[in-house]
Amino acid sequence: MDRSLVQRLTSGEGWGLLQSLPPYDARSALSLGARLRDAGFAPDLIAAALTQSELRARAADKLGPSAAEMLLTRDGLEQATRRTVADSHAARFVDAGVRQVHDLGCGIGSDAMAFAAAGLQVDAIDADDVTAAIAAVNLRPWERARAEQGRAEDVTLPRGEAARTTGVWLDPARRTPGVADVNGRTRRLFRLDELSPSWQTVRDLAGRVPAAGAKLSPGFPHAQVPPDAEAEWTSYDGEVVECALWWGSLVRRTGRSARVLGARVDTTVHESDAADADPTLAELDRMNPYLYEPDRAIIRAGLVGALTNAVDGRELSPGLGYVNAARDVRLPWARRYAITDVIPFNVKGLRALLRDRDAGRVTIKKRGVTIDADQLRRQLRLTGNQEVTIVLTRLRQTQVALVVTPF
Numbered sequence: 001m002d003r004s005l006v007q008r009l010t011s012g013e014g015w016g017l018l019q020s021l022p023p024y025d026a027r028s029a030l031s032l033g034a035r036l037r038d039a040g041f042a043p044d045l046i047a048a049a050l051t052q053s054e055l056r057a058r059a060a061d062k063l064g065p066s067a068a069e070m071l072l073t074r075d076g077l078e079q080a081t082r083r084t085v086a087d088s089h090a091a092r093f094v095d096a097g098v099r100q101v102h103d104l105g106c107g108i109g110s111d112a113m114a115f116a117a118a119g120l121q122v123d124a125i126d127a128d129d130v131t132a133a134i135a136a137v138n139l140r141p142w143e144r145a146r147a148e149q150g151r152a153e154d155v156t157l158p159r160g161e162a163a164r165t166t167g168v169w170l171d172p173a174r175r176t177p178g179v180a181d182v183n184g185r186t187r188r189l190f191r192l193d194e195l196s197p198s199w200q201t202v203r204d205l206a207g208r209v210p211a212a213g214a215k216l217s218p219g220f221p222h223a224q225v226p227p228d229a230e231a232e233w234t235s236y237d238g239e240v241v242e243c244a245l246w247w248g249s250l251v252r253r254t255g256r257s258a259r260v261l262g263a264r265v266d267t268t269v270h271e272s273d274a275a276d277a278d279p280t281l282a283e284l285d286r287m288n289p290y291l292y293e294p295d296r297a298i299i300r301a302g303l304v305g306a307l308t309n310a311v312d313g314r315e316l317s318p319g320l321g322y323v324n325a326a327r328d329v330r331l332p333w334a335r336r337y338a339i340t341d342v343i344p345f346n347v348k349g350l351r352a353l354l355r356d357r358d359a360g361r362v363t364i365k366k367r368g369v370t371i372d373a374d375q376l377r378r379q380l381r382l383t384g385n386q387e388v389t390i391v392l393t394r395l396r397q398t399q400v401a402l403v404v405t406p407f
C-alpha cells in the first residue's frame, strides 16, 4: 500500500467502503469483489479494502476490538504488540507519573494506541512514511495523539522542566528481515547488532529522559541488561512475547523479572524470589512425587530458582526448568504433575513401561533432548486404551523419561 492509497482508503468513499464490508469470509471475497466493481468502486480500492477486512479479522485476537477500526499491514500486524501487553506497558508509564510519551518507531501503532487510551499524550514517529501515515489514522480517535514520519535518531526531546513528565518508548525493528518459518511467519532472529534503531541509540535515548522503556526480543542476553534497568520477560498464554527493558522512574525493581500474563493470570516473579535457591540437582533413584514446569517467561528470565524456592524442590538439570519436589504447591506460573514412573530413556524400556500402563495415545513433552517425538511415537507402536503424558528431558547428564499425570 502506498501513501495515496492510505489517503483514499481512509477518507470519504474509501473509509465508507471499508466500514461497510461484512465480516471477512474468504469464500465470499471473490463475489463480493465483483459486486463492488459492479457498484463502480475502483479495483485497487476494492483490493485494498478487502485486504484490510481480512487483516482486521486476523488481528482481532491479538489487538482486541480496536482491530475492527484499524488500518493494518501484514508486517505491521506481525510486529505489533498484543493489546493486553501494550496496555500493561501503558500502565507502567501512567503509574510512574509520565504524561507524554514519545513512541520512536511506532509501527502501525498498537503500543501508541494503548498509551493514548491510558490518557497519555502521544508523539509517535516511524521511519517508514506509509507506516507512519497508518499509525496516524489509527490514532485518530485520540485528540492528544499523533504520528508522523521521522527517525528516532533525529528526535528532539523536551529538556528541563518540560522533560520531567516525558517518557520514551522504543520497539526496534530487526534490520535484516527474518526467515519465514513453516507457517509462513517471520522467524524472530535476535541479534543486538541488527536492531533499528540501534541498541546504542536505544540506550542513548533512554539516558536522555527520566522514564524510558524498550521492547526487545525474548532472546535478549542477560549479560546485556544494564545495571540500572529492569528487564521484564513477558509471556502471554504461555508464549514468551518480549523482554522489555525499563529505565528511570519506570523501574519497579532493578534486575530480571518475569511477567506471566493470560486471560486469567497476571503475576510477576522477580530475581529476588530466586535468591539462594538450592543448587542441588534431583537424583534418579530418589525422586519425589511431583514434577513442576514453570511458565516459559520464568525460564527465559533465568528464574527457575524461584520455582525451586517456592516448592522446596530441586532442578532436574540446570536451567531446563523442570523441578522435582515432595510438596504439592499450586502456583499460577507453573504446571504440576504427579510422577508415576521415571526411567533412563531408551525406546525399548519406554515401550515396555508404556505397554504395562496400557498406553494408547501419548502426549510427549520434551526439553533439553533432541528426540523426534513423531518418530518415537511410531517406534513405540502403542495399542492400549489409556492416554498418557511423558516428559523426555535430562536428569543431570542422563536422558530420562517420566510418566506423569497433570493435575
Ligand SMILES: C[S@@+](CC[C@H](N)C(=O)[O-])C[C@H]1O[C@@H](n2cnc3c(N)ncnc32)[C@H](O)[C@@H]1O
Binding pocket: 076, 079, 080, 081, 104, 105, 106, 107, 108, 109, 110, 111, 112, 125, 126, 127, 128, 131, 150, 151, 152, 153, 171, 172, 173, 196, 197, 198
Ligand atoms: C516492531 S515495529 C513497532 C511496533 C509497535 N510497537 C506496535 O505495537 O505496533 C518497529 C518499527 O520501527 C520502525 N523503525 C525502524 N528503524 C527506525 C528508526 N531508526 N526510527 C524510527 N522508526 C524506525 C520500523 O519502520 C517499524 O515500523
